[in-house]
């Protein structure tokens with residue numbers, strides 16, 4: 001792709017409800033969008049990093065610096081690289097997968113728009129719609145949690161994920177299971193809040209017939225996850241630990257997980273996500289698509305990925321209204337518990353210019 005320039009756009013989006021996890025509460029989503037301009041098309045992407053490095057090591061200011069200082073110069077020096085060549089082009093830069101994913105995705109979007117192809121078709125999506133799960137944050141009390149879950153079930157969500165942390169685990173899970181019955185598809189996410197010393201405590205969750213427990217231990221604790229998994233009936237799913245297809249291969253070989261949450265931003269992009277999908281499919285490991293409170297830009301691309309055949313569990317691809325009173329794109333809405341895989345070219349959607357302008361805090365144009 002010939003690149004004429006890249007624009008970094010920062011926004012502040014208030015969340016409809018604060019989202020609390022074991023690593024802290026988010027009230028506002030600081031969003032970094034990247035727009036790439038090419039002779040025939042514009043490409044868009046959304047960075048998944050948060051303002052602070054509490055979910056993983058990357059954070060918004062760091063990503064913006066990484067893109068400007070190290071990734072854009074590499075892109076400039078290359079001879080009109082295709083999206084498929086960007087992984088190798090960026091490989092000498094260690095880590096920083098959220099930054100790399102942001103650049104690669106925007107270039108891929110522009111490339112697909114130029115070639116007249118939808119991202120879902122390019123990746124190999126086989127479904128037109130995907131079941132939507134919803135991730136429910138830590139609440140102040142069990143009655144408030146039950147009220148929130150009731151609301152989501154009334155909207156039609158296909159499964160509920162409860163955020164857990166020490167002090168907010170067995171009782172909220174028991175209350176939700178008792179109130180909504182055995183039919184409810186229920187899972188939990190600890191975001192690394194436990195240690196192996198909690199094995200017996202976590203085994204108490206086995207009584208509630210959960211679909212999975214997501215990332216109970218630390219990001220770098222693959223071996224310890226394998227040890228924990230051997231003591232739990234509840235299947236272990238990894239999120240933070242799966243930073244690449246190589247990490248996924250190691251996790252599978254070690255028996256650290258039976259299920260994988262794929263977040264394209266965390267693994268360096270949609271191409272690496274597809275490799276993880278293929279690897280998991282070949283090993284009988286179910287996958288689903290995680291979320292990072294994305295606006296419609298990130299959500300659209302995630303839905304394309306979630307349309308692949310190995311995504312056999314509901315994804316954290318909730319409707320726009322789960323997060324924002326006003327999304328920056330046309331809102332994604334639930335239809336019988338599903339979201340539609342976009343069919344437009346590239347990621348299939350663009351930001352609404354008026355909304356974008358109203359919410360933008362800074363924009364920076366970098367000419368090539």
Ligand code: OSB
Nearest residue numbers: 055135290291292293294316318
């Ligand atoms: O661990 O999956 C996670 C949100 C922010 C950071 C990490 C996680 C989450 C979620 C919500 O669980 C996913 C979503 O609905 O976007």
Ligand code: MG
Nearest residue numbers: 189214215239
């Ligand atoms: Mg998670």
